[in-house]
Structures are given as C-alpha cells and as structure tokens.
Amino acid sequence: MELQIQGGDKLAVSETIWGEDFREDLVHQVVVAYRAAGRSGTKAQKTRSEVSGTTKKSKKQKGGGARHGALTAPIFVGGGRAFAAKPRSFEQKVNRKMYRGALRSILSELVRQDRLHVVSDITVAEPRTKLLLEKLGELKADRALIVTEQDDLNLYLAARNIPHVYVTDAGALDPVSLVHAERVFMTVDSVKKIEEWLA
Template sequence: MAQLELLNEQGQAASKVDAADAVFGRDYNEALVHQVVVAYQANARQGTRAQKDREQVKHTTKKPWRQKGTGRARAGMSSSPLWRGGGRIFPNLPEENFAQKVNKKMYRAAMATIFSQLAREGRLAVVDSIAVEAPKTKLLAAKLKAMNLDHVLVIADNVDENLALASRNLPNVLVVEPRYADPLSLVHYKKVLVTKAAIDKLQEMFA
C-alpha cells in the first residue's frame, strides 16, 4: 500500500493514509503521460482558424506584365501562392479536426502514473475535508494560506456551491470533483490536495 501525507489545518503532516498501489504506487511512464497530455490539449482545440486559397483572396486576374521581354520571371496573376499576399496552396479550414484518440485503458494508466509521481515528489497531500461556511473568496484564501498553499489543485469528493463560488476568483486555485480531474491540471499545479473521500473515488476510477 502507498502512504500519503495527511495534512492538518496548519498544513503540517499529521499522519499517513493508506492508498492503493494501482493508483498511487505505479512506476513513472513519461512517454505515456506525454501522449495523454498532448492529446488532452489537442482535443481542447476548436479548429476555427481559416486561411484563403487563391480563389478567395481579393486580387485582380489581370496579368501583371507581359509574358516575354521584361527580363522578369513569368507571372500570371498576383493571387499566386508564390507572391506575398497571394492565396495559400493548402489553407487551414474552419472544420479542421485536431482530435486525438486515447483509449480508456491508456487514460486510466496515465492518470494513475501522474498521481503516483506526484506522491513520490511530495506534491500530493490528503485532508479530511475542505469546505467554507459561505461563498466568500477570502474564507478559502485564508484557509489555504494557513496551510501554506498558493498554487494548488483541490480534488474534493463534493464541491458544493459555497466552495465553487469561493474558489473561482482565486487565480492559482482550482477546485474540482474527482471525475473532472484532468492530466494537464495535475501536471500544472505545484500541489494537489485530495480529500479522504475523493481518494476512494479516484481508486474506483483509475485502479
């Protein structure tokens, strides 16, 4: 069984919590993590950029100069892709699809690998629970400051309205439920704080 630090309200390690090796004790697989993170970012792309081909650019179709006798290269029209301001040969289209497929087994393995590495690096900690009495940003900010946490991903078993509203205006804090934890956020934040009940849910999802 993997051992995770259980923090008190002052951010000090009070004791240890047992966790499944399948999720928190796996060997690090850098290639797998890289593939899943890149796929996650690619799948978030909208693909709305567009470029014009030589038919769509606004240019006259008049021949710029006569075919022979000028000493210059032959030119048919200024919309040529060879010219500055001309149309693209293979333009990017609005319906471009950047999606990359990642099967469930790979995704689960990558998430478990990330959680395991976070635990080894001391970037993953557990708390009994986290909640605020009112939807006030300063309440949650004070709670995190007391624990010496300023750039943190909080995975809570239940994110109620108070916690969601209190966290959304803190620039370096993200509070999510286990099902919304994503590989990019896990890699990005300096510290990951998980509630005890959320540990059980994560083990169900990724073991």
C-alpha cells in the first residue's frame, strides 16, 4: 500500500495499519474510555451525618405539622444529600491490543475518506502565528491536526492561538484528536514512527 506525499513521491506503508477495516464498536469503546479517564471524579457532597448542624429536635412532636427531628435531614434547606456524590474514578479498562487496534482502524478510515495527508515536513522558523497561517494557506488547511515526529516547540506555540488547529507529536497521538480532526497532516517521519508503534 502507498500513501501520496503532497507535492512529491509516494510512501510505501503497511496494509495492516493503514488499510484495516473500520470497527465502529471498538473505536467507540476506546474513545469513551479515553474521555472517561480524563474526568477528575472529585465531586463530593455531604450526607446528613456530615453536615454541620444540631441534631436537636427542631420543634415539638405534636401540633406543628410534619413530625421531624434534626434539621440536617435531606428534606430541609441546608441539610445533607440523600444520595451524596463521592469522589470516584471513571477509568475503564482498555488493554493495549484494543487501543492500538482502534488507532489502526481510525487511521485506515481517515485514509479512505481522504482526510489524512502526508507532507514531507511542517516547520516554522519562529514561534509566530503569522508564519504558520501562511504554511496552512499553502496546505489549504483551516481546521487540522498536525502530527510531527517529535515535539516542535515553535510549531506548538505558533498554533495555539489558531482556532481548530492542533499540534501533537506521534508519541502523544490519541483517538479523540484523530476522530475530531477534519483533516490530519502527518510528516513522513511521523508516519514511519506510528507504523513502528502500531506494528
């Protein structure tokens, strides 16, 4: 299998990584798990036993309507919650084989939909937004994910002020970024690195 390099030759790649069938169920499971793992899970509410307040009977037993004791009960304003939320982890188990399989499936679908573009190189001399906008104009990319072989600080700083343009390196590639990207631009070196990783 070959991928076309913009303005150049073709790049030979593995059929098993860039030509795999799309598995929607696997991709969905991995994307949901990835997003769930990013949740802080720190929400906390107080039960009636944790609320600060007197437990003395608030009024006499008879003649005052509803019979009740402590004002820390859930039915009163300022009382505890009946089913209070507590800190918890939202993490879902996804093994390495599933994760890599989902990435291969997403990348293959991007190739089929002509949303993945291979370029020889994407760099800017200085961390200036104007320089990157000129480069993106040449590539005709308004909303894009740019994948480089390794961290490029100049490119990252130039892109962070442009809406819908994100920069990442091949080692930090994740399924959510790939799914959300309208177009993905990868350097030749990053394609080779991803192929090594997912082989």
